[in-house]
Amino acid sequence: MKYLEKDLLLNSVINLIDDLIFYKDKDFKYIGCNTAFLHFINISADKLIGKNDFEIFDHDLASLFRHHDKLMLAEGKIRTNEEWVTYPDGSRVYLLTKKIPFEYATNHIGILGISRDITSLEEAHQQLKAQTLLDELTKVKNRKAYNLKIKALLAGFERYQTPFAIISIDIDDFKKINDNFGHDIGDKVLQSFSALIENHIRQTDHLFRVGGEEFVILSESKTKIDTIQLAEKLRQTVASKTLMPGINITISLGICAVIKGDCANSIAKRVDSLLYQAKTNGKNNIVFKPVE
Template identity: 70%
Template structure:
């Protein structure tokens, strides 16, 4: 009688816990859970008990669960993992799950799992991470994001020879705007300029503010010609657009395509040289082949 009372008390306590608690036998079939788990997956106890994950969830979700179950049993100790999971009601959540081996029936070892929904925390972390990769003034990606992206593109190029181009952009005579209208107006021009570029590039083009009035586009174009056409289009759009009442600017652009053996520094040096030539050759120009 005391054992029954203890069991009922334990079940009641477990049912009060908001975390998802579940038990599986050595064949990965459910032998128990708390009320929170049943509510979360939208099943009754009768629908759950004796079933395994492949009978309850979509194949991808079940495969995720089975993989972590097997790893935990193989290691024979507590195992933690974090993952996005879509449950039968199509609710997508980010779960922190801990699984430990437990003995049932006196001899068999099964799986005890506790999952906590940390979706809000994960979304907050993602938002914070995204903010660290954005330029505070213009809200386009910053130098840190550029460094990450170009390393990624170079790694893909080295392995699969997937080409990309880099377009270096500088606003001509931007200092004159700050001197004539003040830095606040200059900041507004930069914000409007960045928004104009973002509006006129493609999904395969990635815009970054490197510093001051300097911007870079990493273009995952199939050919350098595509990048040149994009650069020329942007040059013309900027030249004929008022970024602020009665304030127009022009831009100079340098373009180069990735080559074998390139590093972030080598490709940056090449494109900076071409940008310098565009500035020296009268500005408001696109240079993609060195004349020197």
């Protein structure tokens, strides 16, 4: 088969592929691509060939592409990366891209790239990941989510001294609700309680269910006073509401702020001691002073 016929056949095959295929020379200028790539970036071939990414895309996107091109050429082997990319028309996609060194002329190594739009797959993955961080009953974040969040907050405190506080909440005498009304009603109380708390906290507050009737709020408030005021508002709100016909509840709360040297265990132990003190003080109250 003649070279021209081979080129025509190769181009026909490439243009039938839905993946985005493109190739650049050693100076990072486009020397070819398939039809899918042209459609995806919404540009004609004559406006692409001979241009580099900085002449086609915005600076940030072009810089990202150039960074991966250079890494691939420096390593001299196939390189794979996944990332969210926003194109000039505003479309945002998640791409799986493989870049391969290839010889396009004698002693000239360029870049062959193949990208696949896996946006729907990534969105499904993120949705599934989010579901694993939710408590099945109440739909608030669970203990796994709490562990991840407090780890991040502790890292921020250690590096930037960014303050945060923890509020431990326990529904008073919850066992009596299960004993007197049944576990189905108890579950509905927990659901209503969780929704009530979620509706009365701020964007900088994060609610987690960490046990049966045990909840935690990680508050990114700048001052301890803000956190205490939030806790008192929640205590009063819960005490004033009827979550289920004939059922009223109260809560006890312990509060402490992060201090130098804290780890997840130390701050949890400290706030649990404060919550226990709130319980022994008669319940339906808040304790925020450190235990001596």
